[in-house]
Amino acid sequence: MFILGINAVFHDSSACIIHDGKLLAAAEEERFTHIKHGKRPIPFSTYELPFHAIDYCLKIAGIHINDVDHIAYSFNPYKLLGKHAKAEEISLPLKPNQTTKKDWDSEWDPLFLSLIVNAPGQLADGYPHHLQKRFVGATASPAKWHFIDHHIAHAASAFYPSPFERSAVMVLDGRGEKATSSYYIGEGNKLEMIGEVCMPHSLGLLYEDVTTHLGFLHSSDEYKVMALASYGKPVYLNAFRNMIHVDEDSGNYTIDKIDFEEVLGAKRFKNEPFEQEHFDIAHSLQKVLEETAVKLSNWLYKETQCENLCLAGGVALNCVMNAVIRDNTPFKNIWVQPAAGDAGTALGAALWVDINERKNAQRYEMHHVYWGPDFEDKEIEQFLQWTKVPYRKLENVAEETAKILAEDKVIGWYQGRMEFGPRALGSRSILASPVNASMQQKLNEIKDREDFRPVAPVVLEEDAGEWFEDAEYSPFMLFVYNVKEGKADKIPAVRHVDNTARIQTINRNQHPLYYDLLSEFKKQTGVPVLINTSFNTRGEPIVCTPRDAIECFWTSPFDALVINSFLLEK
Numbered sequence: 236m237f238i239l240g241i242n243a244v245f246h247d248s249s250a251c252i253i254h255d256g257k258l259l260a261a262a263e264e265e266r267f268t269h270i271k272h273g274k275r276p277i278p279f280s281t282y283e284l285p286f287h288a289i290d291y292c293l294k295i296a297g298i299h300i301n302d303v304d305h306i307a308y309s310f311n312p313y314k315l316l317g318k319h320a321k322a323e324e325i326s327l328p329l330k331p332n333q334t335t336k337k338d339w340d341s342e343w344d345p346l347f348l349s350l351i352v353n354a355p356g357q358l359a360d361g362y363p364h365h366l367q368k369r370f371v372g373a374t375a376s377p378a379k380w381h382f383i384d385h386h387i388a389h390a391a392s393a394f395y396p397s398p399f400e401r402s403a404v405m406v407l408d409g410r411g412e413k414a415t416s417s418y419y420i421g422e423g424n425k426l427e428m429i430g431e432v433c434m435p436h437s438l439g440l441l442y443e444d445v446t447t448h449l450g451f452l453h454s455s456d457e458y459k460v461m462a463l464a465s466y467g468k469p470v471y472l473n474a475f476r477n478m479i480h481v482d483e484d485s486g487n488y489t490i491d492k493i494d495f496e497e498v499l500g501a502k503r504f505k506n507e508p509f510e511q512e513h514f515d516i517a518h519s520l521q522k523v524l525e526e527t528a529v530k531l532s533n534w535l536y537k538e539t540q541c542e543n544l545c546l547a548g549g550v551a552l553n554c555v556m557n558a559v560i561r562d563n564t565p566f567k568n569i570w571v572q573p574a575a576g577d578a579g580t581a582l583g584a585a586l587w588v589d590i591n592e593r594k595n596a597q598r599y600e601m602h603h604v605y606w607g608p609d610f611e612d613k614e615i616e617q618f619l620q621w622t623k624v625p626y627r628k629l630e631n632v633a634e635e636t637a638k639i640l641a642e643d644k645v646i647g648w649y650q651g652r653m654e655f656g657p658r659a660l661g662s663r664s665i666l667a668s669p670v671n672a673s674m675q676q677k678l679n680e681i682k683d684r685e686d687f688r689p690v691a692p693v694v695l696e697e698d699a700g701e702w703f704e705d706a707e708y709s710p711f712m713l714f715v716y717n718v719k720e721g722k723a724d725k726i727p728a729v730r731h732v733d734n735t736a737r738i739q740t741i742n743r744n745q746h747p748l749y750y751d752l753l754s755e756f757k758k759q760t761g762v763p764v765l766i767n768t769s770f771n772t773r774g775e776p777i778v779c780t781p782r783d784a785i786e787c788f789w790t791s792p793f794d795a796l797v798i799n800s801f802l803l804e805k
């Protein structure tokens with residue numbers, strides 16, 4: 236049985252395909268179209284389906300869209316249609332803000348929801364011409380199409396692929412249909428909701444609004460606010476605390492609306508310099524998020540009496556918050572869906588339909604994120620020859636690449652199947668040695684990033700505990716750890732100002748060549764750590780194809796590109 240998962244409603248549009256419970260492929264649309272996040276989360280863009288990601292998934296499965304048994308779409312418009320759910324038609328007013336508010340939760344709902352309800356038709360008719368091979372003659376059978384509650388899709392993406400037989404589950408995101416935070420207990424194949432918080436109260440939207448106030452792009456740059464927070468003081472903490480009211484008996488919370496300019500000062504605009512108050516705002520926001528997440532987690536623990544916790548939703552990409560939950564709540568084990576943002580809801584929706592369609596189905600456990608496109612040596616070499624780009628074939632990729640890295644050169648590393656989710660984890664990465672402190676600055680310059688941004692390390696799994704406090708297994712860069720005393724001066728480039736590092740651990744089963752590279756680097760330098768940052772230029776999605784990689788390499792000031800077995804140098 237083939238199940239196609241689609242996330243299309245807001246942003247980070249994506250697709251995945253599952254065959255008899257096994258994931259075959261998953262990817263974000265942005266990697267194919269070069270439009271970061273696929274699209275902006277606005278009502279006008281709701282009709283856009285991730286056709287390229289779907290096409291890629293169908294290609295890996297070797298099937299046409301009509302061969303798919305079920306299609307799982309990670310948003311349920313019927314939760315918002317209310318009394319209009321059974322209507323034959325609705326009105327789409329020319330000026331939504333004037334005429335429709337009394338009938339709908341939001342004035343944009345008629346447009347937004349009609350585009351979602353018509354997604355099956357769009358799938359059948361709206362595909363781009365160059366993808367017709369797998370879409371022409373598509374039928375939009377209602378029996379195949381499942382609208383899945385957005386938060387169920389997030390929760391399923393967290394629990395079903397986790398290693399836990401029984402677990403508490405918490406979803407924190409901007410918003411779904413109405414829910415903004417939700418809680419579940421998962422056991423075996425069962426996933427049961429035990430509470431939710433609904434619009435307009437949303438920790439995710441609060442973080443997004445402050446992201447905008449600080450001059451960043453919301454639904455995109457929240458991780459920059461998290462990095463900024465380390466440089467600030469809790470000057471505005473009480474202001475944020477006074478806004479958020481948590482009911483520790485029910486897991487519910489409310490957030491007061493405030494005028495940010497009145498409380499936090501004037502909005503910063505993009506490209507304006509950072510002042511201390513911006514660091515302080517970010518710090519205070521981050522702290523209140525952590526405090527609130529701990530309160531909600533404690534309530535969830537009390538309610539479920541379970542030592543395992545699964546997290547998803549865009550807020551769960553906040554690796555500092557995740558570490559605070561890890562260190563300050565009774566939960567013993569935490570698993571975070573690596574594609575915790577909306578991209579992962581394609582997977583969650585598909586797994587939910589799979590579990591419901593194939594009773595007693597074996598759950599799929601997610602050990603890695605390498606579910607995107609890859610390219611063979613032959614194909615890459617043909618492309619290199621055609622472009623007349625100078626290259627040479629390496630005899631021993633790990634050994635020779637480690638040598639280049641040990642010379643303090645910055646390389647593009649392009650190996651195997653592309654990552655699913657927002658982090659580059661060794662398939663489409665820029666790598667460098669962490670031994671010299673100046674490398675952080677150099678990488679920020681190379682990638683044209685803000686100075687305050689830290690760079691993150693990858694470490695051999697077996698050595699993680701020796702270099703980072705209490706680190707064992709953290710393959711998805713979703714938690715920070717303190718750099719161990721006595722090790723900090725050996726890897727100064729990856730140590731953030733607060734002595735933490737957002738680590739990725741790697742073992743050989745996850746990515747053999749990447750692991751071998753780390754082992755070789757350790758052999759040559761004594762350090763089992765490399766800097767790993769995403770292979771892209773500012774504002775661009777992570778590279779997908781060899782052409783993307785070579786274009787990025789030749790238009791960025793890094794020193795070498797190792798693409799499969801081939802080395803390109805400047």
Ligand SMILES: [Fe+2]
Pocket residue numbers: 385389408409410411548549576577
């Ligand atoms: Fe979401």
